[in-house]
Amino acid sequence: xxxxxxxxxxxxxxxxxxxxxxxxxxxxxxxxxxxxxxxxxxxxxxxxxxxxxxxxxxxxxxxxxxxxxxxxxxxxxxxxxxxxxxxxx
Numbered sequence: 728x729x730x731x732x733x734x735x736x737x738x739x740x741x742x743x744x745x746x747x748x749x750x751x752x753x754x755x756x757x758x759x760x761x762x763x764x765x766x767x768x769x770x771x772x773x774x775x776x777x778x779x780x781x782x783x784x785x786x787x788x789x790x791x792x793x794x795x796x797x798x799x800x801x802x803x804x805x806x807x808x809x810x811x812x813x814x815x816x
Contacts (some may be wrong), residue, residue, distance in 0.1 A: 729813050745796045753789025 760782035763770065770776045 746793070746800055747790045749789065749796050753786055753793055756785035756789050760786055 760779065763779045763782060767776075767779060770779055
C-alpha cells in the first residue's frame with residue numbers, strides 16, 4: 728500500500744463563505760422542487776418523478792448542512808477567540 732501513499736504535504740483546506748454557499752444551494756434545491764410541482768403529473772407520466780423528489784431531498788439535506796456549517800463556523804470563531812485570549816494552545 729505504500730506504493731500509492733502520497734509523499735507530498737496535503738494543502739491547507741480552502742475557507743470561504745461556507746454558510747452562505749450551503750444556504751444558497753439549499754434555497755436553490757427548494758426553488759427547483761417548487762418549480763417542478765405544477766408539472767408533477769407530467770413527470771409521473773414520463774417516468775421522471777425522481778427529479779421532483781431529488782430536489783426535495785436536496786433541500787432537506789441542505790437544511791441539515793446549514794445547521795452543521797453554522798455550528799462549525801461558531802466553533803471555529805470560539806476557538807479563534809479563545810486562542811487570541813491565550814486560553815487555548
